[in-house]
Amino acid sequence: MSDNEIYDLVIIGGGPGGLSAAIYAMRGALKTVLVEKGAPGGQINLSDEVENYPGFTRISGAELAMQFAEHAASYGLEQVSDEVTAVEPGLDFHTVRLAGGRQIRTHAVVLATGGSPRQLGVPGENTLYGKGVSYCAVCDGFFFRDKNVAVVGGGDSACEEGLYLAKLAKQVYIIHRRDALRASMILQKRVQDECNMEVLWNSVVSEIQADESGVNNLRLKDTQTGDERDLPIDGVFIFIGFVPNNELVPAGVKLNSEGFVVTDEQCATSIAGIYAIGDLREKYARQIVLSCADGCMAALAAAHYVENRKAKAKEEACEI
Numbered sequence: 001m002s003d004n005e006i007y008d009l010v011i012i013g014g015g016p017g018g019l020s021a022a023i024y025a026m027r028g029a030l031k032t033v034l035v036e037k038g039a040p041g042g043q044i045n046l047s048d049e050v051e052n053y054p055g056f057t058r059i060s061g062a063e064l065a066m067q068f069a070e071h072a073a074s075y076g077l078e079q080v081s082d083e084v085t086a087v088e089p090g091l092d093f094h095t096v097r098l099a100g101g102r103q104i105r106t107h108a109v110v111l112a113t114g115g116s117p118r119q120l121g122v123p124g125e126n127t128l129y130g131k132g133v134s135y136c137a138v139c140d141g142f143f144f145r146d147k148n149v150a151v152v153g154g155g156d157s158a159c160e161e162g163l164y165l166a167k168l169a170k171q172v173y174i175i176h177r178r179d180a181l182r183a184s185m186i187l188q189k190r191v192q193d194e195c196n197m198e199v200l201w202n203s204v205v206s207e208i209q210a211d212e213s214g215v216n217n218l219r220l221k222d223t224q225t226g227d228e229r230d231l232p233i234d235g236v237f238i239f240i241g242f243v244p245n246n247e248l249v250p251a252g253v254k255l256n257s258e259g260f261v262v263t264d265e266q267c268a269t270s271i272a273g274i275y276a277i278g279d280l281r282e283k284y285a286r287q288i289v290l291s292c293a294d295g296c297m298a299a300l301a302a303a304h305y306v307e308n309r310k311a312k313a314k315e316e317a318c319e320i
Helices: 016-027 042-046 061-073 137-144 156-166 185-193 288-319
Strands: 006-012 032-035 078-080 084-088 094-098 103-111 115-117 148-152 171-175 197-200 203-211 214-222 228-232 235-238 242-244 274-276
Touching: 006 016, 006 094, 006 288, 016 032, 016 042, 016 061, 016 288, 042 061, 103 288, 137 156, 137 235, 148 156, 156 171, 156 185, 156 197, 156 235, 171 203, 185 197, 214 235, 274 288
Parallel strands: 006 032, 006 103, 032 078, 103 274, 148 171, 148 235, 171 197
Antiparallel strands: 084 094, 094 103, 115 242, 203 214, 214 228
16 A cells, blocks of 8 residues: 555444445445454454344354455455544545554545443442453453352343353342333343343442452442442443544534434435444444444445546546
8 A cells, every 4th residue: 555545435444334334345346445453343353142133143243253354355355454543534535544654545434433332430430440340241251250240231232241241150230220121122031031130220330349359349329219229249341332432533524412423324424525334423223234234335325426526537637
């Protein structure tokens, strides 16, 4: 890759959305490069099992990520392992700057940077990270075999991770601020059927406490009465949603009040030639299949955008 090269499309992020965009871009004969600083597949590498991706009754997140990556690579996709430091919109071309010093000029950009776990923001959370506080059951569940753990949250992720932990831990408490879970009914049923899982309703964590060996207690507050109580625990796993990784979103791109990028149905942002997909984009639900759909839509839209730009430039050249 040379600084003088001009690409049709740069995809930033190699999760399901980014890899799907790459597949469609390569099939559309776009000169494409995908930039990813970590392992291909993104967050799904952290999932123990995926049961709701069409065509796979059950598959590990890591295996599904590998299949996505291999599919994209089969088209000869150019991939760069580096960190993007800036996306600079331009009238003629957009510029993507890399930490390694390279810069890539391109007609279009797909932002597929995903999100990061949302934090509780309570005392002890940051200081005890890695000492009993975790945001990944698959990563850290092994360390809590035959111990008592808590899962904070009430959505699909909280229930899925809680069910995974139930296979390892002695007891799993799900702490939810409301009186009903938000997870799908099939996951709620599984939680109810697990003999070593218990839901603590109308409860929030007000403090995470520890001794010299790590987390040993949660201070819980009742959301209805305000009463507080202690829950002796060996570890706490937090799954209360994601914050969009919007640091690379250029100024001028419209965001909603939570920081997610506002797009149209083609995943186009308020700046021509820049698209946002997956967990970065404002949407009703966040699922692997929806990120893949976003990648498809953005790549098709980008192909149409690039073709129009090239056709217009050719017409202007002929008029001179």
